Amino acid sequence: MTSGQFVERMQTGLWRENPGLVQLLGLCPLLAVTSTFVNGLGLGIATLVVLTCSNVLVSATRRWILAEIRVPIYVLIIASLVTCTELIFKAWFPALDRSLGIFIPLIVTNCAIVARAEVFASRNDVVSSLFDGLGMGAGFALLLMVIGFFRELVGRGSIFSEFDKLFGGDPLAGLVLVDGGWLLAVLPPGAFFSLALAVALKNYFDNRREAAHKT
């Protein structure tokens, strides 16, 4: 039962209702930090953790929360979780914290999180809210990583550079394929192009599958 539910929530988060690709939520951090794979991975993990914890807390307390005060309570819960996450990043991943900068505290404004609290966690039990948080968080993180990977590849000609930000050690250049690249990809317009391509690809696959089902 729960494993089927887990698979169902993961499919929903990763593909069917992916927060970035379908709900188009949390686009500000998505567009801003995905200039490299490592940045995308870092913010993706942070968002996943915050989203999962906030879903669990909102779901666990939903019985006592009156409808009138639910929004301030979501804000309280999410803001506290984000502050803790920021402190933990500063303490254990200082290099990544410097690179993500303001986007860690800004997770608090990621509407994907408050949207899941309102739409899902406040109406479902703790276990399904946990699965929903994991699924949605993983969907968002995966999109950040995919876009980061391709922007870095096209814009800088490297793969997985600056991995030392996450794991410490000496600065790593990653796998440098060509020196320099198509600059536009790491500039803000490149972020919009990449997201548009990702959304278009998803819709293409969905349409094709739908067509295959009909025939």
Add this chain to the structure above:
Amino acid sequence: MISRVAKGGVTLAVIAAICTTLVAATYRLTTERIAANERAWLEESLTPALGDIDYEGSISESRLVLEPPHELPGDDAAIIYRAYSGGAPVAALFAVTARGGYTGPIRILVGVDMARTVTGVRILEHRETPGLGDGIEPSRSDWVHQFDGRSLGDPPAAAWQLRVDGGQFDQLTGASVTPRAVVKAIRETLLYFDAHQAEIFDMPATAEPQ
């Protein structure tokens, strides 16, 4: 009706208390590590600008903060770090702000030894365009290394400019505004060191803010 309001208030208060406790506990657990990280990061970001100068102790402890107005570049606080070896000064590091960057102030670090020669230049903070102005970062290009070993006589102060402006330093491909701001700030820092070399090393360190 009133009881509903009261119930809401109590719920909010309880949840606020729980959340505050959570944040306070995390703060207590991480505060020491964060302070250590920041000290290590500061020391780590200072030493490259000293080149191969040998020094003793911690440079970040010899911090001297000059509040504006001062004669160094920039209109915010300038910080001078002093490096000593065997009790004698060997070099000074200046953290100053270069104005006139393409997208806002650029915080740079200039190291100068006792012979008034540049030991190294590093960029501490900037928001220049990726791929163009960010070539001032040593991880992106060799641009900042052209200042190593140069001084106000080599080239003369008037030639401490970009080649496009009639000076002797290279600009970056596709960007001259950013390098121009940096070169100007380095020149002004060297002029300041020329005028105030002795007194810089006599002043006591500025206390850490509490």
